[in-house]
Amino acid sequence: MLRSAAVRRSLSKGEVSSLLSYRYKSSFATALNTAARLVTPKALLNNPVSLVSNEMNTLAKNIVTLIGSGHPLLNRISGYYFEAEGKKVRPMLVLLLSRALSQIPLEERDRIKIDYTDVPEDPVYSKVQHSRLFENVPASISPLHILHGIKPLNPLTKGPEPLPQEFDRARGILPKQRRLAEIVEMIHTASLLHDDVIDHSDTRRGRPSGNIAFTNKMAVLAGDFMLGRATVAISRLRNPEVVELVSNSIANLVEGEFMQLKNTAIDADHTTFNNGTQHIPPPPTKFELTEHEYRVPTSSTTNGTQLSHDQLVDMAFDYYLHKTYLKTAALISKSCRAAAVLSGVRDPIIEECYEFGKNLGICFQLVDDMLDFTISAKDLGKPAGADLELGIATAPVLFAWREDPSLGPLIKRNFSNPGDVEAAALAVKKYDGVGKTNELAKDYCNKALQNLRNGLPNSDARSALEFLTNSVLTRRK
Template sequence: MISTTSLFTPVDPDLRILTDNLKKLIGARHPILGAAAEHLFSAGGKRVRPAVVLLVSRATMLEREITPRHRRLAEITEMIHTASLVHDDVVDEADLRRNVPTVNSLFDNRIAVLAGDFLFAQSSWYLANLDNLEVVKLLSEVIRDFAEGEILQGLSRYNSDLSIEQYLEKSYYKTASLIANSAKAAGLLSEVASEVADSLYDYGRYLGLAFQIVDDIFDFTGSTEVLGKPVGSDLASGHITAPVLYALEEKPYLETLIEREFSEEGDLEKALTIIKESKGIERARQLATAHAQMALQSITCLTPSPSAQALKDLTDYVLSRLY
């Protein structure tokens, strides 16, 4: 399996600068926010989103050095992503993320909500300071999409009538919007042609959707150690994802278990067994593969370079996590 460490080699030094800067940017105007920020940015995430921004920046600047605005965009992207995770954990009442205690479990929900708000506000301020209206519009849309995604997810809990299209729309809001819009924004800062900017957006959109579908498959195939949370916990919370939707087409009894919100003894275990015995996981894998291939197709316009190659390899990496 490919690791993100080797994948992100072209932007390794950039990512190190990013992590140092993030801790400084959040900085300690308030000790608790400082502690939350230190905790969040040290939690060892894969940094996929800022890495995509930096790879796109390098792949579109080629012989020229990337600018401070490119770097700041990568930082803003990671801030927005982290803010969304903090709010996610509050909504899901999660105690662990990547096996590290969540901000809401360390401090409490009120502080966690405020820490998330603070990160969104900080990122908006840094965004405005890029002085590029087009980029401001793209990333403001992302912040709106996150909220919309959370609301859609809240409204569609235990809803077995969800369609694959609705599931993909919700996944776009929650995951793909940030990758798509920030990839396009990085291209705009490099002053690429508008067709190239649109292709970068498509790349991020399809990559983000593939990423989300793979994550949703993990809820059924991963181990608690890898997931950092119990297997089937998304399903238990009522999140109806691709493997479940496909399994429902084959096994109507699953609907009964979902509609009664797994309220009877052994319901969740039965549901997990039904999903594993169906073609749901396999069909979800095919859906992820199709999206990863569309992501790859989207960036054939880039001039060959180590960074462009890394963006292509990233589409394989997303799928390699499945095996």
């Protein structure tokens, strides 16, 4: 704020504007400045990682300990994606959220549920509730000679060392929350190994993808192994609710992938797949396979009435957003919820943490879908323009379809005819599909920011989360 006219006259017009705008800083600017003050050296200014730098610096090393195998080839490919510099957004969110939750007083963190009838006799469970928050992750639950197999002195897989606790109390991140961050990154990386095989990708994080460097079979098996090690680590958290949340996110990833492989909102023929070229085998006669009660609407008619073009597009958007949640946002939202559960906070805050992860995850994928149209493969670190080539209609295409109904047949046949990809790309450009997707991403970003403010007390960690949330909109890879 300027104190006098004399002061105002001594400043340039640009400086006055800058000072005046400072009074009305946005939450983004506040988050940026808060994060910047906490980072050293100056080269790392504006980096929210500073608040969880100890944990992030050792993340890959700890994960390799979790997934390490006695077989050299399996060991090599399992750690392959951790060697390159990835975004590591998911574990960073878990760690920052854990720090933010630690600002809530212990007396308000009393939601620790343990089913004593389903827990073996263990002195850990005889502790008072608050101290249970700080308990470490056991190296194993079953006897080691059973886990290690017939040659217990030379196991292929073994239990990890317990987490050190010295830093946790000072930084507010509980031992189990740190292990959760590592598990989440393991699940995400396993999905990348599988995705690169499914999508025939050549590159990942700026170098040959796992399927190219090691073959498809090894990449799939390594992804399976990593998921297996992740589920072992989940069980050692000894929290049934967290085990259910994180394990279910793995199933969500697969459900989302199937929604993408067979878009039933566009193609109502449930007897074929692969653009109608392959028939689904008939169902078994010995038992009935039933879908559960909730399904995304997948019919072009309602009560025998043909849907309008706008209604069809709306239904396609519902399907797309649900698929986006399952493929991308489920792991983020459920890991955020799990971090809140492990912190012992009460239900309203747990819900806000979950909604934050859901809204941020959808925002993240919307931006990813935009980048597929706007960034080169070199900058993206993976093939650009891949979605259309794979026959996937993302938000930019759906926005274009709303303006140009002729795109419908192209979307239905997954852009499989010559010229389909080019026609869809031109329509996205003509009808500003990228710009409209950006506006939708902003809406989800704003919802995520509101969730943070509703659920968390003001703190450096919350400011860093706000900064990170806003930065999703401007990322380039």
